[in-house]
Amino acid sequence: MVKLLMIFISASLIxxxxxxxxxxxxxxxxxxxxxxxxxNMGFAxxxxxxxxxxxxxxxxxxxxxxxxxxYLEYVSFIIVIASLVQFVEMYVKKSSPSxxxxxxxxxxxxxxxxxxxxxxxxMVLRDYGFLESIVFGFATGVGFTLALVMMSGIREELEFADxxxxxxxxxxxxxxAGLMALxxxxxxxxxxx
Amino acid sequence: MVIETIIVxxxxxxxxxxxxxxxxxxxxxxxxVKTDPMVDKLTDMLPGTNCGGCGVPGCSAFAEALIKGEMxxxxxxxxxxxxxxxxxxxxxxxxxSKSRMLAVVLCKGGSAEAVQKATxxxxxxxxAADISGGGKGCVYGCLGLGECVDACDxxxxxxxxxxxxxxxxxxCVGCGACAKACPRDIIEMHPEEHKLFVYCKNKxxxxxxxxxxxxxCIACSLCxxxxxxxxxxxxxxxxxxxxxxxxxxxxxxxxxxxxxxILFDVEKDVxxxxxxxxxxxxxxxTG
Numbered sequence: 001m002v003k004l005l006m007i008f009i010s011a012s013l014i015x016x017x018x019x020x021x022x023x024x025x026x027x028x029x030x031x032x033x034x035x036x037x038x039x040n041m042g043f044a045x046x047x048x049x050x051x052x053x054x055x056x057x058x059x060x061x062x063x064x065x066x067x068x069x070x071y072l073e074y075v076s077f078i079i080v081i082a083s084l085v086q087f088v089e090m091y092v093k094k095s096s097p098s099x100x101x102x103x104x105x106x107x108x109x110x111x112x113x114x115x116x117x118x119x120x121x122x123m124v125l126r127d128y129g130f131l132e133s134i135v136f137g138f139a140t141g142v143g144f145t146l147a148l149v150m151m152s153g154i155r156e157e158l159e160f161a162d163x164x165x166x167x168x169x170x171x172x173x174x175x176x177a178g179l180m181a182l183x184x185x186x187x188x189x190x191x192x193x
Numbered sequence: 194m195v196i197e198t199i200i201v202x203x204x205x206x207x208x209x210x211x212x213x214x215x216x217x218x219x220x221x222x223x224x225x226v227k228t229d230p231m232v233d234k235l236t237d238m239l240p241g242t243n244c245g246g247c248g249v250p251g252c253s254a255f256a257e258a259l260i261k262g263e264m265x266x267x268x269x270x271x272x273x274x275x276x277x278x279x280x281x282x283x284x285x286x287x288x289x290s291k292s293r294m295l296a297v298v299l300c301k302g303g304s305a306e307a308v309q310k311a312t313x314x315x316x317x318x319x320x321a322a323d324i325s326g327g328g329k330g331c332v333y334g335c336l337g338l339g340e341c342v343d344a345c346d347x348x349x350x351x352x353x354x355x356x357x358x359x360x361x362x363x364x365c366v367g368c369g370a371c372a373k374a375c376p377r378d379i380i381e382m383h384p385e386e387h388k389l390f391v392y393c394k395n396k397x398x399x400x401x402x403x404x405x406x407x408x409x410c411i412a413c414s415l416c417x418x419x420x421x422x423x424x425x426x427x428x429x430x431x432x433x434x435x436x437x438x439x440x441x442x443x444x445x446x447x448x449x450x451x452x453x454x455i456l457f458d459v460e461k462d463v464x465x466x467x468x469x470x471x472x473x474x475x476x477x478x479t480g
Contacts, residue, residue: 067205076205093224165324
């Protein structure tokens with residue numbers, strides 16, 4: 001139980017995928033202009049991440065390792081992620097057309113979100129068990145959502161700020177992202193080892 | 194051993210893929226969204242370039258707006274007359290005729306006319322060059338780095354030998370992407386009926402403008418006096434500005450212009466074919 005909690009805190013705060021590993025920067029910059037969209041994007045990604053962890057773990061341990069073909073992990077993880085994203089896309093299209101429109105191209109782009117492939121690969125690398133993997137996947141998603149929502153909150157305020165002309169748009173966003181990453185370094189001392 | 198590896202890889206990957214495919218097929222049938230078949234049909238009829246010239250994002254959004262009656266078929270600028278009439282016939286509504294819009298590049302100060310005050314060696318796009326001021330002495334004129342040409346989805350623009358963008362009269366659909374791309378707002382969208390244009394945006398006083406470019410508007414107001422429609426041309430912040438009214442403007446205004454920056458009916462001189470032929474000629478000459 002303690003280990004699961006440790007994994008959760010580690011993946012969501014200390015080793016936040018977006019702000020410490022700089023994975024998944026594309027949606028982090030792309031869908032963070034409105035808090036509502038950021039939250040929904042975060043939920044969709046969290047859902048895909050949790051499912052990815054749950055599906056890729058058995059595939060890796062019961063198929064790839066069993067048949068002695070662990071080098072197929074990249075290919076098989078990618079198709080798992082791609083089909084899960086397809087599934088999420090269908091679901092969102094059905095349940096909330098307005099959200100589907102708001103997320104736009106970024107919804108299918110979850111497929112190429114490197115944070116998700118990174119999650120599956122880290123999971124294998126760190127030898128997590130099944131339950132640990134699912135917690136890890138979920139925690140990574142929570143961390144991703146957290147980063148996105150915080151960023152969108154700042155960006156909504158930035159709309160009203162007097163930003164010098166040369167810093168407007170992407171530049172100020174990158175600066176903010178860098179400062180946030182610096183702030184997240186502060187979590188590094190939270191857990192020993 | 195090698196064969197075995199290949200077989201194992203192929204079978205395991207195939208198995209995973211097949212299982213996922215079955216899952217997706219199942220999910221698809223469960224989660225199918227019924228869309229209005231009319232929207233799909235209209236989207237197919239539209240050009241599909243998603244240029245945004247109609248004012249809504251993308252062709253399918255335009256199709257939805259058409260069905261709701263928010264837009265008239267004539268709103269599609271990229272489709273041309275045939276598409277508009279077809280759609281109007283299908284929906285049984287008035288086409289909402291709209292005269293053809295064209296992009297006009299309102300600067301004639303190419304490398305031969307404009308004075309170079311520096312060599313610009315930065316990022317090769319106009320937005321970046323505009324921040325530093327670019328290489329030309331005139332800070333209102335065309336930067337000549339072709340951001341508008343890149344923005345054009347229809348192959349309707351090119352850069353000529355003089356470093357100025359030209360719009361091909363036969364290809365331009367009037368979507369306005371180039372006008373949005375230009376950081377100096379030199380490109381304007383005008384209906385085809387407009388023939389008289391002041392090809393200068395320099396807001397400096399006459400002598401200063403003349404110093405940086407030979408075809409600058411010096412606000413001498415001769416065109417305003419010569420124009421057959423009184424009051425159609427007025428001087429505003431040191432440039433002649435044409436107010437297009439219901440009366441068509443003729444070519445009288447250009448007669449006495451000392452710098453030849455006001456021109457009449459030159460836009461349709463450039464077609465893609467002619468432009469390319471001229472480019473080839475130039476290559477032969479220099480080569």
